Amino acid sequence: MNVNFEIAKTHLLAKPKQTLIAMLGVTFGIGMYILMISFMQGFNEFLEDTLLSSTPDVRIYNDIKTDYSHSILDDISDTGKVLNIVYHPKPKDIQPNLKNSQRLLDDLKKDTRIAATSPQLSTQVFYVSGPTQINGTLNGVNILEEAKLTGLQDKMKTGRIENLLTTDNGILMGHGLSKKLNVKTGDIVTLASPKGTSMRFRVVGTFQFGMGALDNIKSYVNISKVQQLLNKDNQYITEISLKLKEYDNATEVAKEFANRYNYKADDWKTSNASAMVSILIRNVMTIVVSFTLLVVAGFGIYNIMSMTIQNKLKDIAILKAQGFSAKDIRQIFLTESITIGVVGAAVGLLLGFAMSSAVYSLPFPKNDFISITHFPVTFHWYHYAFGVVFGIVTTFFAGLMPSVKAGKVDPVAILRG
16 A cells, blocks of 8 residues: 555646646635635625614514405405495595503513514604605514614614613614715704604614614604604503514414414515515525536546556556556556645635635625625634545545546557557
């Protein structure tokens, strides 16, 4: 075996340029795999974290549907004998609030799977500051409970979430919305409800989730202030947002709560279905491209090993004439292939880490839509482990077929020419 290793070493060092090119094929294949998988995984994790922070794990609400299929006349007349026709029907006035909300909240707080529970009262409003009027949403919340769901304290651009508790008629406003209204902390804005009522609020802070769809329209106030704005009692809420200890169980928990409370319950994956599809597509594309890079590197090894064997047919014939078996010949060329794979994979990991670190250090262009300072890149150990294993396995099979072919060489035919 030592002799076989020495022969393999001699073959590798006899043509260093050819050996170097083979190693570089593996190196750049694995290096680009590490860079691509790290960057794409980092972007997907960033997007998923953004979705999770802006969307509760489970949201329970009253799903209002306007039904024109039934009329009061159907209850007081025999529809089998009389045809009732109602022109311009007026739909039943259905309130969007959750009935027996306090009992519902008490029951949810007993569930050990739930980490935080945030009752909310949401409504459409007009934000008015001077001549500027913008349509948006207002969320009445218990700000401390809401912060547990969204990590709001880490997304504050100005002010603190506690300011909402200490300021009468305070409001936390999305950063994009505050820029549109040209207001800052300490300024006064007027909010008008769809019912025509209005209240004045003082801006006590601004936040940025990193999603323009939220930061440009959303604000938080204490839930009692929204109840006051809409002329509702202190039990009036429109939804309950939940944060689970295991967010992966959100789908099953949402179905359970929908059946238990007879309200609509959406999990975070359902609420962000389009974004989840895009994440899945990116993951599939990343895997396909990464796999292609590694396979191409493997074919490069195969071609080089085939050429090496073709150039060394006389050497193989001499070895077999001296008593080397087909197994020995296979071992020699497999050793060469695996050596190229191991060295190329090791250098490829270093190259991939260096390129990933370089991308991670690049500043992300400033904008008002995504709250991020640098390009998102992950450094998961299992990506590097997979790269090494795949690189070695690929080069093993790339060298297996040429080595088997080398073992079948007939020395007599070769020496005769």
